[in-house]
Amino acid sequence: MLHRPRRLRQHRSIREMVAETRLHPSDFIAPLFAMEGKNTREEIASMPGYYRYSLDLLAKEVQELWQLGCRSALLFVKVSDDLKDNEGKEALNPDGLMQRVIRKVKAVAPEMCLMTDVALDPYSEFGHDGIVEDGQVLNDETIGVLVDMAISHAQAGADFVAPSDMMDGRIGAIRIGLDTAGFTNTGIMAYSAKYASCFYGPFRDALDSAPVDVPDVPKDKKTYQMNPANGKEALREAGLDIEEGADILMIKPAVAYLDIIHNIKKTSTVPVSAYHVSGEYAMIKAAAAQGWLNEKEAVVEVLTSIKRAGADLIATYFVKDILKLLKI
Ligand code: PBG
Numbered sequence: 001m002l003h004r005p006r007r008l009r010q011h012r013s014i015r016e017m018v019a020e021t022r023l024h025p026s027d028f029i030a031p032l033f034a035m036e037g038k039n040t041r042e043e044i045a046s047m048p049g050y051y052r053y054s055l056d057l058l059a060k061e062v063q064e065l066w067q068l069g070c071r072s073a074l075l076f077v078k079v080s081d082d083l084k085d086n087e088g089k090e091a092l093n094p095d096g097l098m099q100r101v102i103r104k105v106k107a108v109a110p111e112m113c114l115m116t117d118v119a120l121d122p123y124s125e126f127g128h129d130g131i132v133e134d135g136q137v138l139n140d141e142t143i144g145v146l147v148d149m150a151i152s153h154a155q156a157g158a159d160f161v162a163p164s165d166m167m168d169g170r171i172g173a174i175r176i177g178l179d180t181a182g183f184t185n186t187g188i189m190a191y192s193a194k195y196a197s198c199f200y201g202p203f204r205d206a207l208d209s210a211p212v213d214v215p216d217v218p219k220d221k222k223t224y225q226m227n228p229a230n231g232k233e234a235l236r237e238a239g240l241d242i243e244e245g246a247d248i249l250m251i252k253p254a255v256a257y258l259d260i261i262h263n264i265k266k267t268s269t270v271p272v273s274a275y276h277v278s279g280e281y282a283m284i285k286a287a288a289a290q291g292w293l294n295e296k297e298a299v300v301e302v303l304t305s306i307k308r309a310g311a312d313l314i315a316t317y318f319v320k321d322i323l324k325l326l327k328i
Contacts, residue, residue: 025069029315046202068323072113088123102156116153119165127211129165147177154183164191166224172244190246193234196225199279258309265310273313281317
C-alpha cells in the first residue's frame with residue numbers, strides 16, 4: 001500500500017503535530033450574566049454550574065477569567081420587572097445595571113475586550129427584542145432605541161457593541177450613531193445570522209426574558225430571527241452587515257449551524273464568531289450528569305468542530321472549562 005493515513009495517527013505527538021485545528025485562549029468570549037445585589041450569585045436552573053452574579057462578584061469572576069487567559073467578555077443583565085416597559089427606557093439609563101457593570105469590569109480588567117448585548121428583550125415587558133405594537137415587532141422605531149443604547153454602552157466604556165436583535169438596517173444606523181457621538185473606535189459585532197432557535201431556552205430563564213403570553217404580542221421571535229431552514233439568507237444577512245459597517249459577524253447557535261459558519265467564513269472579509277448557546281451548554285451538562293457522555297471530551301470535541309467549521313471566535317459557557325484544559 002502506498003498510502004497509509006494511519007501513519008499520521010500513531011501516537012499523540014504525531015497527531016498533535018498534524019492537527020489542522022488548534023484551540024487557543026484568545027479564541028473565546030465569556031458570556032456573563034449580571035444582576036443587582038451584593039455578594040450574591042444564583043445558579044441558573046437550566047444551566048447547572050453557570051451563575052448570575054451581583055456586580056462585586058462579577059468583577060471577581062472577570063479577574064479570574066483574565067488570569068485564566070480569557071481576553072473577551074460579552075455582558076448581559078437581568079433587569080427587575082418594575083423597570084421593564086415596551087420601549088426599553090431603562091436600557092438608556094446612564095446608571096442602569098449594564099452601564100454600571102461596564103464601568104466596574106473596565107476598572108478591574110482594563111485590557112479585557114468588553115462586548116455588550118444590544119437588544120430590548122431584557123428591558124421589554126413583553127420579552128421582545130424590539131418595540132411591540134398591534135401584534136408586530138416594529139423595525140424602524142426599534143432601531144432608534146438600539147442606536148441610543150449602543151451609544152450609552154460606548155459612553156460607559158464598551159469596546160464592542162453586539163446587536164442581537166435582528167432588526168433590518170440596525171448595523172448601519174448604529175455605526176452612524178456611534179461615529180456621530182464621537183465613538184469611532186467602538187466596534188460592532190453583528191449577530192448576522194441569528195436563528196429562531198429553541199436552544200435559547202435556558203438563556204431566557206437566566207434573564208427572565210422569554211416572550212410573554214398575552215394577547216396582541218407575538219409568541220415567538222420568528223418575524224425577526226431567521227428560519228432554521230435557510231442557508232443562503234444567512235449569506236445575504238452577512239453581506240448586508242459587512243456593507244453597513246460590522247467589524248465582526250456572529251452566527252448563532254453554533255453546532256446545528258456549522259454549515260452556516262463555514263459558508264459565511266468562506267465569503268466574509270471580517271472575522272467570524274459563533275455563539276455556542278445556552279441550550280447547547282445545557283444538553284452536554286444534562287447528558288454528562290446522567291453519565292451518558294464524558295463532559296470534558298464533549299467540550300473539546302464540540303468547540304474544536306466550531307473552530308474547524310470556520311469560527312475565529314467562539315462565545316461559550318464552557319469558557320472556564322476549556323481555558324483550564326488548555327493550560328495543562
Ligand atoms: C437576546 C439574546 C438571546 C441570546 C443572546 N441574546 C436570546 C433570544 O434571542 O431570545 C441567546 C443566548 C443563549 O441562548 O445562550 N437578544
